[in-house]
Amino acid sequence: MSSYDWLNTEYAAIEQAGLRRHLRTVMTAPTGTINLDGRDVVLLGSNNYLGLSTHPQVIAAAVEATQTFGTGASGSRLISGNSELYTTLETNLAKTKGTEAALVFSSGYAANTSIIPVLAGEDDLILSDALNHASIIDGCRLSRATKKVYRHCDAEHLKILLSESTTFRRKLIVTDSVFSMDGDIASLPDICDLAAQHNAMVLVDDAHGFGVLGKDGSGTVSHFGLEGQEIIQMGTLSKAVGALGGYIAGSRTLIEMLINQARGFIFTTGLPPATLAAANAALDVIRSSPELQQRLFSHAKHLKTALIDLGYTVLPSETQILAVLLGNPQRATRVAETLLTEGIYAPAIRPPAVPSGTSRLRLTVMATHTEAEIQKAIAGFAKAKDL
Numbered sequence: 060m061s062s063y064d065w066l067n068t069e070y071a072a073i074e075q076a077g078l079r080r081h082l083r084t085v086m087t088a089p090t091g092t093i094n095l096d097g098r099d100v101v102l103l104g105s106n107n108y109l110g111l112s113t114h115p116q117v118i119a120a121a122v123e124a125t126q127t128f129g130t131g132a133s134g135s136r137l138i139s140g141n142s143e144l145y146t147t148l149e150t151n152l153a154k155t156k157g158t159e160a161a162l163v164f165s166s167g168y169a170a171n172t173s174i175i176p177v178l179a180g181e182d183d184l185i186l187s188d189a190l191n192h193a194s195i196i197d198g199c200r201l202s203r204a205t206k207k208v209y210r211h212c213d214a215e216h217l218k219i220l221l222s223e224s225t226t227f228r229r230k231l232i233v234t235d236s237v238f239s240m241d242g243d244i245a246s247l248p249d250i251c252d253l254a255a256q257h258n259a260m261v262l263v264d265d266a267h268g269f270g271v272l273g274k275d276g277s278g279t280v281s282h283f284g285l286e287g288q289e290i291i292q293m294g295t296l297s298k299a300v301g302a303l304g305g306y307i308a309g310s311r312t313l314i315e316m317l318i319n320q321a322r323g324f325i326f327t328t329g330l331p332p333a334t335l336a337a338a339n340a341a342l343d344v345i346r347s348s349p350e351l352q353q354r355l356f357s358h359a360k361h362l363k364t365a366l367i368d369l370g371y372t373v374l375p376s377e378t379q380i381l382a383v384l385l386g387n388p389q390r391a392t393r394v395a396e397t398l399l400t401e402g403i404y405a406p407a408i409r410p411p412a413v414p415s416g417t418s419r420l421r422l423t424v425m426a427t428h429t430e431a432e433i434q435k436a437i438a439g440f441a442k443a444k445d446l
């Protein structure tokens with residue numbers, strides 16, 4: 060009898076429920092086709108939407124930064140890790156986002172879990188979409204604010220909750236822009252109208268909109284023409300930008316507050332120089348290459364139409380994220396495994412990442428997929444149809 064026996068019991072229960080996760084090993088760069096556990100497969104599970112992690116201009120910037128500044132930051136940003144590459148990147152981000160200032164964190168997860176407790180505390184209320192990302196949920200928990208969850212993308216429900224909540228010191232509405240597991244887009248105009256009526260702040264997580272939506276890929280705020288509104292924009296450098304890191308873009312005062320109070324900013328080491336330089340170069344590529352977004356959306360439309368024609372249930376999505384609904388986790392795993400034998404990697408997403416009964420394959424296309432790769436994926440889905 061060991062005090063760790065519970066691990067065996069609980070792990071067996073996870074396996075029994077069809078919810079076991081395990082790591083696969085990727086032996087190549089995240090391009091349209093990768094080598095996964097020794098097998099070549101079409102990759103339909105990457106957030107490297109524009110293929111920028113292997114873009115020559117981006118790689119060259121990363122190599123040069125490593126040669127100049129070395130491999131690590133060597134300290135937290137407030138002590139010794141604030142290289143000039145941060146200043147360049149944050150200036151570029153603020154310009155792209157159309158805000159006074161921006162601040163880079165070591166990940167998107169760190170950005171959300173850091174900013175939310177700065178914006179809201181015990182006397183405050185957070186209104187959060189039911190399908191918000193786990194990093195938002197964790198940020199809300201850390202804040203100790205009261206949290207009310209509104210039904211997914213339901214502005215009427217949000218309005219009711221706001222109307223009922225008049226006694227709080229501050230109110231914060233927080234939402235993904237593009238929902239990471241569904242691919243649909245939050246109605247930011249409705250959210251901003253309600254926020255204005257109820258004197259609430261708005262925090263938008265643009266992890267999956269940045270680089271792909273809006274003017275020059277600047278994101279979802281631009282997609283809706285809401286530039287100039289007082290929206291706090293969070294995003295990541297780990298998806299379309301092809302690097303790593305999270306950011307907050309907003310007013311100069313907000314950024315100064317974060318530098319002083321955001322624990323996930325203060326108590327961690329800065330990002331490696333290569334990462335900062337790569338992200339900065341990628342922002343320039345995004346601005347100058349609108350054809351990448353066009354290719355991305357053309358692939359997404361092609362794949363989505365073909366899957367619906369094959370009889371799959373694809374959740375409504377206007378983006379590069381396509382959710383093929385399969386219901387129970389065992390079925391999602393079965394279809395994913397069959398696709399793998401056909402040379403297609405389409406990851407199964409199961410609870411707790413998505414609500415029970417909505418296990419799915421979450422497909423993401425990349426601008427750098429070839430037509431042949433998309434066709435191969437469609438042929439694989441045709442074979443896996445009746446599982």
Ligand SMILES: Cc1ncc(COP(=O)(O)O)c(C=O)c1O
Pocket residue numbers: 166167168169171192194235239264266267295296297303304305
């Ligand atoms: C909506 C959303 N927010 C935040 C994050 C966290 O970003 P990062 O992976 O950069 O930590 C993710 C990534 O999975 C995400 O999908």
